[in-house]
Amino acid sequence: MTTNKRASDFVVGLTVLLVVVVLIASTLWLKQADLGGRTKHITVRSRDVGGVALGNPVVIRGVRAGRVEQIALGDNDWVVLRLGFDREIELPNDPVVLLTASSLFGEWQATVTSRDGVPPDKVLKAAIEEARTSGDTLAGAVLPDIAQLTAVAGRISGDVAQVAERVQVAFDDAAARELRESIRNFAKLSSELARTVNAQSKNLDKISTNVQTGLATINDAATRLNTFSGRVDSATSRGELQTIVTNSQNAARELVQAAQNLKALTDRLDRTESNLASAVARADSVFAKANSRDGTMGLMINDPGLYRQSDSLVRELRSLVADMKKNPKRYINVRVF
Template sequence: MKFTREVKTALLAITAIILLIFGYSFLKGKNLLDSSRTFYAMYDDVEGLSPSSPVTINGLKVGQITNIDFVDQSGLIRVTFTVENDFQFSKSSIAEVYGGSILGGKSLAIIPNYDDPEMAESGDILKSEVEEGIMELVNEKLAPLQEKIESSIVSADSLLTALNEIMDDSTRNNIRSTFKDLGETARSFKGTAYELEGLVKNNSSKLDRTFTNLDEMSTNFNKFSDTLSTMNIGKITNDIESVVADFEKISSNLTNGQGTAGKLLNDDKVYDNLDRATKELEQLLQDIKLNPKRYVHFSVFGKKPGPYEPPQDSLK
């Protein structure tokens, strides 16, 4: 059976049209021979999600975005995507838009709800969410840092302004003078250090003898300490306490008028009698010195002594 030229041309055109349809569908990510299920999700903002973007479950690609369009004039966006039949998930699962890469590519992740036994069917509309992208997270983290940097810049600017107000010509001159004085002080300390070094060198022998003497003193002190440790400190302490007790007893007797010394110190009558006796003895000695014949007689003829006459300064 022979085909005419017209039939061949028609078959060729039909084949070309079919290939064109398959090719166009393939370029758009559609497989006309695929029996996968179709689902929908509504978003206010798809964050740059585009057709042919992958659909994943737990990071595994299970489908792709087939269409994104506006539902009405309110700006609500409907995302159409397909999922292979082998992957089952519940009707209450969530279709979440998330950032696929740092360059801005977005993907759609299905987050299954394993507690819901009712499985999703083709044509169902899933709940929708949008995950914060990398840039949003970066901006969220950088916002407090930016505020701190701006606050630091403002503080630094205020500090510089205050410094400019303080650092007038007089203050600058004072600071220069202070640093100059510090330099002179440092040079003076340096000279003193050199002098001290020379003094130490010139008197090294004396210093050696001094340290030797100190060492001998330390040795003697150690020996003295050893001697003290061998002494009967307890007996010495008891003797001292005994002496102190005797002294306190004597002091108490003197204070209370006990004994001769105590009565002498505390009894005015005894003191007056003793004072009178002392004066009378003094007068007697004075009279013996002035009138020795009155007390010593060498009379050959037995002359009687004259009557006693007290001295002029006798006691009244």
């Protein structure tokens, strides 16, 4: 009897002990207690946490790596979260935390990503920049969930409906006729523009041909200039250009000397001209006096009677000379004693 009682007590005690162990293990499993010290924690601060709750998963590069262990209100209207995950997991470079909805049923998660992986949303980036600190606390921000996006989409659809209604009111039969007329005018304008383009394309072809001809001429001139430059370079290297320059300098000096000699000769000619003018004036004065009847020479030149008398005198002298040659004794009488 006593032995059976002891066996029953032992079974009851063992059962109670097993139940306690199971309860403790279940509690630790439900709380995901870190019994081996393999969990590390990071602190995140954000202005809002959206629908994030305790126990929500922490996701790194799409893989569940931990859970949200604590959510508390901080100073200056900040919300502070503590995330726990395995120590062997490495965080991305320059990490930030995005609090996002993971499904349509209200489930949320904390996604750890690099700052470069943040979506290009100005409001989101501004919230992350505002939450940055100089310590180990990471910056966090809430991505818009499906409900917010749906509300925004509803507002957008309402605005689109209002715009469509206004367009329908404005676009009546008169507007349709005006639109058709505008389309016809646009077709005519397109035809005119096509004809103009065709006409101008021919002119452009001519201009292109002229441009090509001009370019060919320029290329020819450049080739000639290059040849001339080569010749000048060759002449410079052989000293011919220096010789030409020296000869030009010598010729210039000789021209200057010739110009000086010519100037001196001109001065001499000026003086000679002055003397000749004076002599001509004097000769003119002499000729004027000779031409007048006042002097002896003037009378000899201008008096015909004197000329006739002189001519008669000359004839008589000739006759006398002839008679002296014929009868010399009549004029010369030589006696010798």
